[in-house]
Amino acid sequence: MANLQLSKNACQLLLDGETYEMPVYVGSENEKAVDITQLRAKTGYITLDSGYANTGSCVSSITYIDGEKGILRYRGIPIEQLAQKSTFVETAYLIIYGELPNREQLKRFSNLLTQHEMIHETLKHHFEGFPPTAHPMAILSAMINAMGCFQPDPMGTGDQFDDTVARLLSKVRTIAAFSYKKSIGQPFIYPNPDFSYCANLLHMMFSVPYREFGPDPDVVAAMNLILILHADHEQNCSTSTVRMVGSSQANLFASVASGVCALWGPRHGGANQAVISMLEEIIKSKMDVQEYIRRVKDSKNEIKLMGFGHRVYKSYDPRATILRQTCEKLLAKLGIKDPALDVAKGLETAALSDEYFISRHLYPNVDFYSGIIMRAIGIPLNMFTVMFAIGRMPGWIANWREVNDDPKGRIYRPRQIYTGPTIRDYVSVEQR
Numbered sequence: 001m002a003n004l005q006l007s008k009n010a011c012q013l014l015l016d017g018e019t020y021e022m023p024v025y026v027g028s029e030n031e032k033a034v035d036i037t038q039l040r041a042k043t044g045y046i047t048l049d050s051g052y053a054n055t056g057s058c059v060s061s062i063t064y065i066d067g068e069k070g071i072l073r074y075r076g077i078p079i080e081q082l083a084q085k086s087t088f089v090e091t092a093y094l095i096i097y098g099e100l101p102n103r104e105q106l107k108r109f110s111n112l113l114t115q116h117e118m119i120h121e122t123l124k125h126h127f128e129g130f131p132p133t134a135h136p137m138a139i140l141s142a143m144i145n146a147m148g149c150f151q152p153d154p155m156g157t158g159d160q161f162d163d164t165v166a167r168l169l170s171k172v173r174t175i176a177a178f179s180y181k182k183s184i185g186q187p188f189i190y191p192n193p194d195f196s197y198c199a200n201l202l203h204m205m206f207s208v209p210y211r212e213f214g215p216d217p218d219v220v221a222a223m224n225l226i227l228i229l230h231a232d233h234e235q236n237c238s239t240s241t242v243r244m245v246g247s248s249q250a251n252l253f254a255s256v257a258s259g260v261c262a263l264w265g266p267r268h269g270g271a272n273q274a275v276i277s278m279l280e281e282i283i284k285s286k287m288d289v290q291e292y293i294r295r296v297k298d299s300k301n302e303i304k305l306m307g308f309g310h311r312v313y314k315s316y317d318p319r320a321t322i323l324r325q326t327c328e329k330l331l332a333k334l335g336i337k338d339p340a341l342d343v344a345k346g347l348e349t350a351a352l353s354d355e356y357f358i359s360r361h362l363y364p365n366v367d368f369y370s371g372i373i374m375r376a377i378g379i380p381l382n383m384f385t386v387m388f389a390i391g392r393m394p395g396w397i398a399n400w401r402e403v404n405d406d407p408k409g410r411i412y413r414p415r416q417i418y419t420g421p422t423i424r425d426y427v428s429v430e431q432r
Contacts, residue, residue: 003028004059004356017044025271029064044421046415047329054225057240057412060400063232064097067312072319074232075099083322088227089113089197095232096165096401099316114164117191119174120150127182136386141260143175143421144168148253161401169393173197176386177204183382198223201352201390208377218333222326223387228320229366230388232395234312236264236412238269239392239399246400247412259396260389269385276381279340279372288344307344307368308351309361319366327369327376338375344372 007024011034014020022043023035031057040063049055064073072079075094082091093101101109102290126146130139151164170432189207199220206213220274233239241262242347246255263269282292295301310317331338348364351357374384403409 010353013039013043015045016284018043020354027059029066035393040415041312046417048417052235052240057235058243059404060235060399060402061098062395062402063234065234065312067310067314070313070318071234071314076315079229079318080322082228083225086193086228087197088231090392091228091231092169095394096398103332107342109166113170113407114193114195116163116167116170117174117193119147119171119178123147123150124178124188127178128189130182131244132183132185134183135264136176136183136383137260137264137389138387139179139182140172140389141257141264143179144253144257144260145174147171148251149177150153151253165397168252168256168397170197171395172390174204175200176383176390177201178387180205180383189244196220198227202377205383211289216334218330218375222330225322225326226373227391229322229370230391231261232392236268237265239395241395243399243403244412246403247409252400253399256393256396259392262406263392264385271365272304272367272374272388273381273384275344275367276340276371276375278304278306279343282343283339289312289343289350292346293350293354297354299409305347305351305357305362308347308357308364310363310365314361314367315365316363320364320368323343323366323369323373324364327373331376334376338372338376340375341372344368364397 005026006385007026009024011022011024012019013022020039022039025033025035027033033216041086047055062075064076067069074082074091075098076346077100082094086094090101090106090111093106122144122148126143127139130142147167151167174191181188189204189209192203193213195203201214202223203213204221206215235243238259242255242259245258246252250258266274282289292303293305295303296305327341331341348368351362351364357363371384374387375381379387
């Protein structure tokens with residue numbers, strides 16, 4: 001709250017012949033907000049903002065986005081710099097604790113992650129209760145909740161909070177890999193303490209007994225990049241869900257598990273799966289890119305151009321720019337001739353030169369290329385959202401912490417406009 005300043009200007013609201021004055025606050029990046037916390041108490045009115053598109057639900061110091069200019073920063077540091085110079089572990093520390101770690105802090109944090117990379121053998125048996133058809137996201141959410149049962153104090157402060165953070169960040173990777181192995185009927189592969197965070201994830205997913213998967217450094221770097229770019233993204237659906245659940249003082253594990261469920265939806269974390277499905281459908285039908293673009297523009301067809309446009313960005317998603325370059329380099333390095341990439345490039349070129357898409361701010365977003373990269377790495381479609389969840393974990397933890405560290409924090413409780421029947425009498429079943 002330190003960088004939140006009360007403006008000299010105020011908002012005047014005229015209602016029922018009365019004028020009410022509402023304070024205006026300004027954030028550190030000159031974002032302005034009308035404070036309506038006393039609106040209902042003073043006027044009897046509430047605001048109606050379906051989807052919360054114009055509602056600031058909190059004050060946060062974690063992530064800054066300027067959708068008009070295509071800016072994304074974690075704790076003030078541009079995403080382009082973090083993508084080029086940082087690692088996911090270092091970025092996670094930055095997001096959760098507010099500053100980049102020094103050498104000693106990074107070593108301690110990394111050691112904690114290694115210390116907690118195994119899951120309790122009793123917890124491992126819980127996987128046996130899921131059918132082979134269970135979606136990895138369902139397993140991930142359930143197992144995170146179960147993992148909280150093995151933590152003495154899932155809330156915690158100080159060193160205890162550090163320990164909880166490391167447990168969650170490290171074990172979620174193990175649970176994700178075990179979920180994948182469960183879905184394909186293969187034995188679990190335990191983490192290797194000599195591997196880095198991302199290399200270990202790939203090792204647990206793709207190694208088999210007596211044949212360890214040795215991840216290509218460029219593949220590890222691509223995985224690292226994907227996780228960094230997904231580490232936080234302001235008050236999206238899943239992050240807002242974590243904050244809402246956390247506001248009830250639910251523990252960190254329960255709150256983050258709710259974020260996994262919110263992320264699961266195709267309108268949120270499942271969007272990169274939709275991109276791959278679209279590209280595969282175009283290839284399968286042997287449809288020309290220009291023909292597909294024409295059909296998208298025709299409202300009668302109800303066809304969408306997946307991976308384009310964003311709720312926040314009104315220009316090119318900065319994460320998509322970074323991933324586009326990585327995608328081309330990785331596929332060239334691996335010698336993969338993926339027709340999906342050629343179709344993706346064609347769609348991007350066609351859309352960026354078409355006034356229909358430009359006028360509607362439909363530029364490629366992060367989902368457009370992340371799906372192609374993950375497919376090149378060998379990650380199956382139903383695991384795409386799980387990778388997203390692992391990447392988003394630091395942001396969820398940081399937002400949960402903000403809610404619980406706020407001494408004036410209250411349980412989240414939105415209002416509504418009721419549109420049901422007015423008062424009426426009960427009628428017995430004989431008279432109905």
